[in-house]
Amino acid sequence: MSLTFSLAHLMGGIILLCGFLQLSQRRLAAMITLYQSEALVLSAAALWQGFAQHELALYLTGLITFALKGLLLPWGLREIVQRFGMIRAVETALPMAVSMIFGLALIGIAVLVVLPSTEASLSLTREDLAIALSVVLLGLLLMIVRRNALAQIIGFLSMENGLVLAAIGMPGMPFVAEFSVALLVLLAFLVVGVFLLRIREHFDTLDLSGIEQIERRGR
């Protein structure tokens, strides 16, 4: 087993671990820290892949990931937490244990789907692809099982990390696509940040269950 592969593999594993542990956290601060470490490991993985594949674009991806997701977004998220005073634990829609078991089941499904459908491709990328798909699914699950809007954003960001992880593992992924995805995420973050401020102004909370009730009443 080459060093290239095993290091890339390990980083993928750590990213998945961070994604999984986000499900088990109640506090936003811990979730943001986990997201940050996920992004930092992701940038390291991109740089390592760039070094291994001699690809300038991957270096750039790594640097952008590092600056944007490793530093800027966590800082912004922490700022929001500070401003809204959301130090306490946030509401969960499902019991912790159930959501973690769902997470495990999703990872199982990802493995089940990826292994047979990539029979033809390089064996080295197959497990990474399974990990990336798992991270994407876990991010989606996180968005479903948390009531708080900010936690849902973290789930969204974590899901996007999974996409990037899949992209850097594949040789020949065009850089433009990644760059545009990164910009998109930043824009989405800004929009949502403004949106959050508006929600907060109107409802005095970021717990979305109130909005759900209004929606139901409207129907």
Place this chain on the structure above:
Amino acid sequence: MLGFTLAFIATCLHVALCFAVAPLLIGTTNKLRAWLLGRRGPPLLLPYWHLAKLLRKSTVLPDTATDLFTFWPLGAMLAMAVSVMLIPGYSTGLLTGPAADAITIVGLFALARAATMLGGLETGAGFGGAGAAREALFGIFAEGALLVLLLAFALLARTTNIDGIANDFRAAHLGISVSLGFALAAMLAVALTEAGRIPTDNPSGHLELAMVHEAMALDYSGRLLALLDYAGALRLLAWMNLIGTIFLPFGMARAGDVLSWPLGLVLWALKLAVMAVALCLFEVSRAKMRVFRVPEFLGAALLLGMLASVFLFVAARIGA
């Protein structure tokens, strides 16, 4: 014959060293923790003096306790002592190796836990009962997680014997594997809970409402308390040996090869020191958890253990 003699000497050395070093390990962690908190800390050898002092003090028996009161600390200490003898430390291939099945060791940990819990329930005091009830709760999830973890090791090494796992992991260049990473994270969570360290229990906390291990020892004194304290020291050493043997098996000596012993001993001491530093760093940077968060913590460990065996399957399928 020579091989047997060497293995016998190595086993005796292992047992003697483990029993001698266990209190020193507690002393080291206490000292390190104090340093990290900016204090001077107690002397390194304080645990030995503490044990000697307890042995010389008279032992009192609460009037509400039954005749078995003196039996539980001894039972807890003996179970831990046997598991320490079984788990390899500086060397593999000890005479106790064939009996060192991982499931036997889980059973011995359970035996020690049962004896401590019964000791806590003995006087019918509120603190002891509450501590025992919490220990039962933690034990449920810790044992489940530990068994699932063992599956990952057993699948890699094709044996459940700790000695065999150490031999296999040392010989095979496993590289850095995702599943072992998951297993390590889960194992650390279980080890911290079972050894009564910070996120789940505070080893230096006396008389708090949320204490677990201390609560069960409140009514013990004199030589019985010495037994319980020594069992606690052995428990920390047993877990460190277990983690060291499985995750850091490099440089372990072979019992049949005398020349490999010095390096094995030095590396063993080094590994224990590194683990003590890591433990203290973790402990000073964390707060204690609420009692009812601990099952979630261990539940996450259990699921991580399952993930480890799932990814082992993936790795085996793609031939990596």
Place this chain on the structure above:
Amino acid sequence: MFGLPGHGMQLHLDALSILFACILLPQTVAAALAGMRGSIAFWVFVLGMALTLAAGDGFTLIFGFELMSAASWLLVMQGDVKPATFYAGVAIFSGACLIPAIFLPASSLAFVLVALGAGAKAGLAPLHSWLPRAHPAPPAGVSALMSGGMVKIALYVLIRYGFVVLAPAQQPWWGTVLMVAGAASVLVGALRAVLEVDLKTALACSTVEHVGLIAVGLGVALRAKALGDATLTGLGLEAALLCAVAHGLFKPLLFIGAGEVKHATGTLSLNWLGGLMRGMPRLGALMLLGAAGMAALPLGPGFAPEFLLLHAVIQAAAGGGILARIGFSALLAVLGLGAALALAAAVRIIGIGFLGRPRSLHAAAAEDARRGPFIAMALLGALCVPVALLPGLLLGVMTPVIRLLAPDADTPPLTYAPLSLLLLALLAALAAGFIQTRFGVRGLREVPAWHGGFGRPPAWLPFGDPHTQPSGAGFAEPVARVLGRGLLGAQGQDPSEHFLLGPLLRGQRRAVRLAERVRRATIRERLAFVFAALVLFLLALGLGQGG
């Protein structure tokens, strides 16, 4: 004598039935010693079980089985009527499943019917909810024999049909069914054993757990046999059979002990016991041995089967696809949770019931076990010792049984060596004793307990306020909060009662209403019924001839 016309009654003994007869014998003697000697129903019950074991044909087997059910129903009725009625319903259900199964050719349908019939009788989830009600109701000797013996007879039928009679049609999924049912029993049984306040009910729930363990072992073996894995078949069978032997010793011991506790204190509620070790030291020591077996602690009688079972599951997880891997690791997690829950249950029985301060005057004034039950318990306890210390030897004796069930099974040697563990513990104890005599001071001084700084209780509470020590319910509260309410529902009721008996009850109510309407029908409506039936028959006849 009896028997099908033209066949007569055939008796046949082989290694399997001899093994189960050996399991049955000590507990029958113990139950007789514990005060059941004079009861005719008891001896009919024993005769039914023996007949089931000795049966050489299906009819004799069913005859013995139903004799056992009927006699035990009478015995349960002596204790309490309500559980007896429930029990009779389950017994009829199990008979209704078993009778057609016995006369069917070897097929999957026959196995499903046997699994339903024998499983319901053995208390396998989801058909277990009668067991914690019916087993504690009769006198202690009968409870002991029902929990230790009758359940084993049901499992014997399952083994006999699953491994021998239906072997030509065996499928791997039969084993999976048994494993799933067994895992559910382990979890529910062990959890309820921690939560139940009544001593005998807690013991009965623990029986559900052990039946689950045996079923998991049988399931692993059945699946491996169908897939042709010789070592795994041997391991699973060893685990299941050894578990049956060990459970047949320590569970009757615990039940007879519970009966003595009831005799001495008048109650079985853990919330009113406490401190019994002072008044009943001999009984307490024997109960401790039984509890060590129930908790599967090393050096106790229950550890070797648990050890083999975990090994079998770990080995099974190594083969098969991704679903098998996930399933077996989940099974391992369930077994781990179950083992630790059983430990908590055993610690609770000993720690709350026998240690601490008495919680009632009756518990404070308890006197030690009577002569007969004590001899019975001592006999069972003495038999536990070889099972605990020489499991390897016992497995060697069982080899013919395993050969009978799976001719090509492989039995690897046991790697758990209790004697060497005992030797190591002795060495450590000697070292500790040496250090104590060399450096320590001797002697014990009895002083008033500290009790966390609480004041002394008033004079009219001779053993302190019972409410200042944790009760049986209090000890179980953390577990109830974390696991109980999630798995058992808010009131702690059994899920099988909720999902199985509830719909059954509603269906019965609906059927009664329908019958009532038919009864009240007018003449015209009744004529219409008859006419419609006639037309239907004619239509069927015409269609049958035309098509």
